[in-house]
Amino acid sequence: MDDRQALADERDRARALSTAELADAIEAIGFSCTRCGACCTAHDDGEDHTATVFPEEVRTLQETTEDSWNDVARPMPYGVSETGGETFEWALQTTGCGDCAFYTEDADGTGGxxxxxxxxxxxxxxxxxxxxxxxxxxxxxxxxxxxxxxxxDCEGLGRSIDRDKALDLAATLKERAITELTEAIELLERYERADPPDGSVVVHDSEGAKRPDGSKI
Ligand code: SF4
Incomplete structure (x- = not known):
């Protein structure tokens, strides 16, 4: 079985998941965001915040913020060195201190x-x-x-969540899994090994090979 078929089978599995059962499990553990900011900021070990963002999501954020592609996303750092390289997918852009570019914090430390x-x-x-x-x-x-x-690991776990929110979260989890698998399948379909010249970076996503500014090669 090739990789694409394995991913397609896994996507079928995701589509068949019971939202109600997922919501049961979410309700059982409980979750409510405390706005601590831990999931939006640089890691304790100094690594930059790194969260995957897909092309369609980048464009949505561009429309909202009227920012450029670069302001919203950066090449996923894995596989890229100071001399360039090729990588897969995009990460949310970060600030100079490694936090997500869209993170904000009140004077009392409450994240947003x-x-x-x-x-x-x-x-x-x-x-x-x-x-x-x-x-x-x-x-x-x-x-x-x-x-x-x-x-x-998250300090919001263990806090009560109502049924409607658990169902919404479960449905979004399913949507995320299906989206991630669709992206992976389409990326594999379009992938052709790049050999970027020194100092340049090629990003492969579901739409093909791109420059770091999101333009197609
Ligand atoms: S986009 Fe918003 S929720 Fe996501 S990591 Fe950035 S600040 Fe946090």
């Missing part, structure tokens, strides 16, 4: 998101993810009996 209504699927579903092959981090510990629903 300046693009909350249009934030990417990975942000909408944090700290949860589904352990399906071909989907992205963060994964974290299993929190259901099948080991499919994962929860990343």
């Amino acid at each position: 998101c300046t693009v909350h209504e249009d934030r990417p699927l990975i942000c909408q579903t944090y700290p949860f993810s589904l352990a399906l092959s071909g989907t992205s981090q963060p994964l974290g510990e299993p929190v259901d009996s099948d080991g499919l629903l994962r929860a990343h």
